[in-house]
Amino acid sequence: MRKICSDNRAQLIRSKRVELAYIGPAAYARLWIITNGQVEPLAKPVDLRGAAGYYSVVIVRSDSSYHALDDLKGKKFGFNDPNSTSGYQAPKYYLRKTGYDIDTFFATTIFTGSDDNNITTLLSGAVDGATSWWQDDSRSAIKRVEDKGLIPQQSVRIIWKSPMLPSDPRVAPTWLPERMRSDLRDAIVSMAKDDPEALRALAAAGNLARFVAASRRRLPRHRWDSAS
Structure with a gap:
């Protein structure tokens, strides 16, 4: 299986090369706009604590x-990737909404390419x-990097947290027949009951408990990257 980034998965949906994909919230918002709403969220993951977001x-x-945030004025700042929801798009949007223009607030900004980097x-x-991204003290990019031994325990601290971002939805294009989209949604949502082995395979790298039906009303349709 080839790993494809969220934005590329969105482009595969747009070009009718795939019929089902999971993409990040920012990629979903862009795909919604460029396809004039011709993409439908089917389901979203829920973790073991019942949270459907991060x-x-x-x-x-820490030292x-x-x-x-005000302490970082005129300092050097690192973002993940330009297409990352939690690593760039969402913080850029929410920081600007609260008066922090990242283009002028920081002395310099860089993209490091990944959460670990x-x-x-x-x-x-x-x-x-x-x-970075954070769900709770037991699940975050920080915890993952600590567990890998790349940084000492408790060597970083959080000084700002965004509103909750929706979990990465499983989406399908609306050019698929409505009955097929409905069947796909039902299969994903019922996986915990009907095929727990498949769910365990998906949860191997995380704490996935189940899927629930997703709604367009619960996902962003604005472009985080166009915030001003």
């Missing part, structure tokens, strides 16, 4: 003097703050 966070080194770059001192 957060974008701003992190700093730094930074305790709030962003966190290790922060620990190296190359940046003063960075973005």
Whole structure:
């Protein structure tokens, strides 16, 4: 199986090369716009604690003097990837909404390419703050990098957290027959009951408990990357 980034999966849906994919919330918002709404969310994952979302966070080194966003004014800052929901699109949008223009607030910004890179770059001192994703103390990019032994335990702290971002939806294009989309949704939502082995395979890298039906009303249709 070839790993394809969220934006490329969205493009495969748009070009009618795939009929079912999971994509990030920001990629979904862009796909909704460029297809004039011709994409439908079918289901979204729910974790073992019942949460159907996660957060974008701003992190700093625990031994730094930074305790709030204002402390990072004029500092160096790291983002994950331009197409990442939690690593760039959502924090850019929400920070600007609250008066922090990332183009002028920070002295310099860089893209490090991944959550792991962003966190290790922060620990190296190359940046003063960075973005990451966080669900709870037991599940986050920070915890994953700690578990890998790439950074010491408790070496970073969170100083900002976004509103909850929706979990990555499983989506299908609306050019599929409505009955097929309905059947796909039912199969995904009933997986925990009807095919627990398949669900366990999907949950191998995380804490997936089940899928629930997704609604367009619960997913973003604005473009986070167009926030001003």
